[in-house]
Amino acid sequence: MNADTFVEECRREWKRLGVPAEIAGEMAAELRSDLADAAADHVPPEELLGAGAFDAPAFAASWASERGVVPATPPRRRRPVLPALVAAAIVLAAAALAVALFAGRSTHQARPATSPIASGGAIVVLDPKSGAVRRLVLQETSLVRHRLKLAHP
Amino acid sequence: MARRNTELLRGVLDLCLLALIQDEPAYGYEMTRRLRERGLSIVGEGSIYPLLGRLEREGLVETRRVESAGGPPRKYYSASREGRKALAAGLAEWQSARDAVDAVLGLSEQEVHA
Numbered sequence: 001m002n003a004d005t006f007v008e009e010c011r012r013e014w015k016r017l018g019v020p021a022e023i024a025g026e027m028a029a030e031l032r033s034d035l036a037d038a039a040a041d042h043v044p045p046e047e048l049l050g051a052g053a054f055d056a057p058a059f060a061a062s063w064a065s066e067r068g069v070v071p072a073t074p075p076r077r078r079r080p081v082l083p084a085l086v087a088a089a090i091v092l093a094a095a096a097l098a099v100a101l102f103a104g105r106s107t108h109q110a111r112p113a114t115s116p117i118a119s120g121g122a123i124v125v126l127d128p129k130s131g132a133v134r135r136l137v138l139q140e141t142s143l144v145r146h147r148l149k150l151a152h153p
Numbered sequence: 154m155a156r157r158n159t160e161l162l163r164g165v166l167d168l169c170l171l172a173l174i175q176d177e178p179a180y181g182y183e184m185t186r187r188l189r190e191r192g193l194s195i196v197g198e199g200s201i202y203p204l205l206g207r208l209e210r211e212g213l214v215e216t217r218r219v220e221s222a223g224g225p226p227r228k229y230y231s232a233s234r235e236g237r238k239a240l241a242a243g244l245a246e247w248q249s250a251r252d253a254v255d256a257v258l259g260l261s262e263q264e265v266h267a
Binding site: 015026029030031034037038041043047048052059062063065066067 | 204209227
């Protein structure tokens with residue numbers, strides 16, 4: 001591990017975290033002088049830095065955090081739960097109402113125009129996109145459940 | 154064995170640092186050296202710097218910059234009044250815990266030798 005590189009990595013992390021420049025400079029100077037002393041005594045950096053010697057950003061973040069020099073980020077505002085639940089309930093109710101109305105109208109409109117399915121008749125339905133009434137013509141009695149051809153009225 | 158030493162040291166490293174600097178200020182590397190001279194290596198434990206940072210934040214240590222010959226100024230740490238109080242309280246806790254553990258381990262040792 002190169003001491004200068006390690007210190008520079010720490011500085012970058014402190015800058016990223018928003019540690020005030022003066023404090024970051026002080027910590028960097030302390031680290032640099034201690035690493036130089038350790039090197040002069042032939043002491044490996046791990047003796048001074050522990051496992052942090054292999055992960056400069058983690059080491060830097062830990063030090064700054066413990067020292068209390070990382071600016072606090074504003075806590076996330078929690079969204080109120082009750083209004084969200086009420087909104088979800090309203091949406092669900094509206095969807096259920098729409099489905100019920102649609103089903104009722106389809107049934108109502110289909111009934112008069114529909115011949116018995118066994119004879120290969122037709123079903124009149126309301127197109128939900130265009131709002132137009134369409135007629136589904138059943139092609140073959142035996143394939144009534146599988147093959148439907150959409151025919152314009 | 155090494156892992157147990159690490160775990161044991163982790164719980165009292167702050168007290169050890171305060172004890173090291175209560176009478177004679179020291180800078181970071183010097184503390185590491187003093188620990189090593191007393192048989193306590195922090196390799197694998199992490200680093201003393203985050204711990205020193207916490208002690209500083211809590212006002213348990215005082216710091217001052219001292220010019221060094223031929224190098225950048227060093228940051229010396231010494232135990233503050235609050236730090237000495239914390240050390241005294243922590244020492245009492247440690248002795249109490251150590252006595253309790255000794256009592257249990259002593260009992261276990263008698264059973265092994267019986």
